[in-house]
Amino acid sequence: NAGVTQTPKFRVLKTGQSMTLLCAQDMNHEYMYWYRQDPGMGLRLIHYSVGEGTTAKGEVPDGYNVSRLKKQNFLLGLESAAPSQTSVYFCASTTNRAGAFFGQGTRLTVV
Amino acid sequence: GDSVTQMEGPVTLSEEAFLTINCTYTATGYPSLFWYVQYPGEGLQLLLKATKADDKGSNKGFEATYRKETTSFHLEKGSVQVSDSAVYFCALSNTGTASKLTFGTGTRLQVTL
Numbered sequence: 001n002a003g004v005t006q007t008p009k010f011r012v013l014k015t016g017q018s019m020t021l022l023c024a025q026d027m028n029h030e031y032m033y034w035y036r037q038d039p040g041m042g043l044r045l046i047h048y049s050v051g052e053g054t055t056a057k058g059e060v061p062d063g064y065n066v067s068r069l070k071k072q073n074f075l076l077g078l079e080s081a082a083p084s085q086t087s088v089y090f091c092a093s094t095t096n097r098a099g100a101f102f103g104q105g106t107r108l109t110v111v
Numbered sequence: 112g113d114s115v116t117q118m119e120g121p122v123t124l125s126e127e128a129f130l131t132i133n134c135t136y137t138a139t140g141y142p143s144l145f146w147y148v149q150y151p152g153e154g155l156q157l158l159l160k161a162t163k164a165d166d167k168g169s170n171k172g173f174e175a176t177y178r179k180e181t182t183s184f185h186l187e188k189g190s191v192q193v194s195d196s197a198v199y200f201c202a203l204s205n206t207g208t209a210s211k212l213t214f215g216t217g218t219r220l221q222v223t224l
């Protein structure tokens with residue numbers, strides 16, 4: 001039972017490069033989320049999805065795009081990476097307010 | 112909007128000491144409340160939850176009671192172990208918000224022998 005799986009686990013990008021973070025869940029959850037974690041700031045919501053084919057902006061969406069083409073997958077894209085996007089990114093999923101399941105995180109450094 | 116405030120760390124305790132990590136929230140309506148734990152290099156794991164006033168969530172010796180009158184959800188453990196060293200996050204999820212979580216900034220706990 002894999003739960004929520006994120007790839008890659010680590011990545012270093014140069015400023016201006018693009019990349020896609022992949023999130024997959026095998027629990028048939030409707031809701032999926034992307035958060036970023038920065039020191040002293042807790043976790044902040046970037047984008048989320050309430051179902052296949054739907055996405056919505058969270059608290060800090062600028063510079064990111066997302067897609068939910070399949071129910072089990074939620075992709076986070078950075079079109080032109082900036083040093084301010086250096087962070088640890090977490091994907092999560094849930095079906096209701098029972099609490100979310102989190103992936104192991106992706107540590108991204110933009111130089 | 113919704114917000115969560117938790118005590119700043121780090122909190123350093125000796126093994127077998129009593130733990131309290133304070134958490135208060137601001138939210139309209141009737142949010143669900145959670146504590147998550149993050150061990151070094153790992154993702155967040157749900158530790159316990161409470162969905163309505165006066166509910167007590169408990170797991171692995173940790174407890175927290177949903178106090179609507181004081182808008183609080185303090186985390187307690189009677190006797191901590193070295194293996195409890197981690198970062199603890201208080202969070203809430205409100206009705207009509209697609210189960211989105213609003214987090215506190217986290218409290219680092221260090222338990223020593």
